[in-house]
Amino acid sequence: MGSLPLKSLPRLWPFYAWLVAFYGTWLAIVTFAGCWPTVVSHWPIALTMSVGSYVAGSTPMGGGTVAFPVLVLLFDMPGSLGRNFGLAIQSIGMVSASIYILSSGKSVDWDLLRPALIGALFGMPLGAAWVAPGISDLAVKLTFAVIWASFGIMHLVKLRELVASTGISQRWRAFDLPIGLLIGVVGGVASSITGVGIDMLIYATLVLLYRADLKLAIPTSVILMAFTSVVGIASNACLATWFPSAYAIDGEVFSNWLAAAPVVAIGAPFGALVVNLISRTPTLVIVSLLCIGQFAWTLIHEQVSGMALVGAIAGVLLFNVLFHGLYYLGRGEAPFAISSPTELATDEGEG
Template sequence: MGFLPLKSLPRLWPFYVWLILFYGIWLGIVVFGQYAGTVLSHWPIALTMSVGSYVAGSTPMGGGTVAFPVLVLLFEMPGSLGRNFGLAIQSIGMVSASIYILSSGRTVDWGLLRPALIGVLLGMPLGATWVAPAISDLWVKLIFAVIWASFGIMHLVKLRELVAATGVSQRWRCYDVPIGLWIGITGGVASSITGVGIDMLIYATLVLLYRADLKLAIPTSVILMAFTSVVGIASNLLLASWHPSIYRVDPEVFTNWLAAAPIVALGAPFGALVVNLISRTPTLVIVSLLCIGQFVWTLVHEQVSGLTLLGALAGVLLFNVMFHGLYHLGRGEVPFTLSNSADHLATEEADG
């Protein structure tokens, strides 16, 4: 962390305490459990998460956004393993980034974040218990691909305006609690299926509806995804101990986690640091293109056709309609009317 000014070191003491505790526990597991060979043999996932953790800390996308397609599409592992590994590894990387964000005094939108955190406590266990087990492995992959392809398209279309935004509109502040609860419950269920998604929901709400600066939206999304990941992997492990035949957590989740965890514990905070030193535009463009690319890759790899293909494409369209609606509501406009007029029905000043 050599980029940090000396005057910031004292306030970062919680972050350094966290790193000491984590690496001490990780080293103890490796040494006393004799897992050194396991760690070395899983170097590909550690290398993958060196990129994934940077993405997790510097963008509104969790490390699972990189881990899931690599494990599921490249290494041909089941979607449930990709989901559980994403939650497990984000419980280290994004928690580490969150502790760094809070310790360094970054601005976070607590008005929206607090009710979202409460919503997660309901949505994630509900999704893990009743929804995720009912989703086929193919649809786990497709839902993941649809969510992030939609997100990538939204970014490419609105990137210039999103990057230029400053401050945050106060127009929707009186609805913080219901909006936050909706994000937490809906995003919790979505994340129980794919391991990511809630970070995208709160980020899209902040930048499109609240017109928030990325400096506010990204740290807020990181903290929410960190909390969701901890609740998610804890829920899945508890369910697996209760009924392993239905809620099985593959042993490969632990071995991959053991190899990648020491990488992401520093990689995600590094991303959170670097994003304030360089332009966000190149990183967001590259990640957005990768999001769209993994959607195409999934369709080809899984040989998706017929009604399933139409369903996936409809999902991308539906998400972008939702983003379009949030964007126009954020501008104080009514996005859809029953008339054929191209004019909007209402426009108001964003005066807070």
């Protein structure tokens, strides 16, 4: 934070106040509840989230994007634990990044974000109560793998254009309300299953349909995921309290949270700061390759075969068809119109 100009420090007081309040509360919990042994024994997840929190603050991918595969694939924990931990840790890391974003005056697309927040307020609790409990553990893992593999492929294919975009197109502004509500409801349900997803939806919409600058799209996606994470973990906690037999939350969620929370509280805003000082391209390329790699890792680790394998591959293809459609709608073209040889050559040159 030392690289910030002095004139920016006064307006960052809400961020510093948040850090003081959080670290004071966390320190009181681990000290008076005697949780220091728990924190020390769960150091691997704290180390993991030092990377995950940077990803959360510097890309449109929540910290759960790193936490989920590590917990469920490397540590062989159930998908529900990965989901709840992702929501819980993002409620600290991405909230911290959001407070930093708002305090520092970074640009946010409020016209699309407001209706998306309203949609998430309904979509996430509905998904937590009615959808997520009926999804098998393997289906949770495959849903996560498919969503982020698709996202990684989209980035690698269109990265040059995404990084080069400036400003934002006004073509679809008249439809901000229905588009935002749809993102919120659908993304809220998706996030109730895997702990992430709504951030990807609003980001993809902004950069593909609205042709938004990444400096606008990433902060917007961070704030939406932060809000959805808070709503999600609160919904799951309430359901676990009211109906413990059906919605119980594994105790390891809290143990992992205690160890990782102090790391992500500063790691996510650090990512939001650093991303403005260096090129986004290397970070996005590395994270995109990891998203694709975790898809292959999931298929191998879970020994996916038969119709489940076909469904997973079909899911990746379907998501990329949707991304393709958004991209061409953003250009004002029919999604699957046959291009002329000149247009095809132009597309290839754009990457």
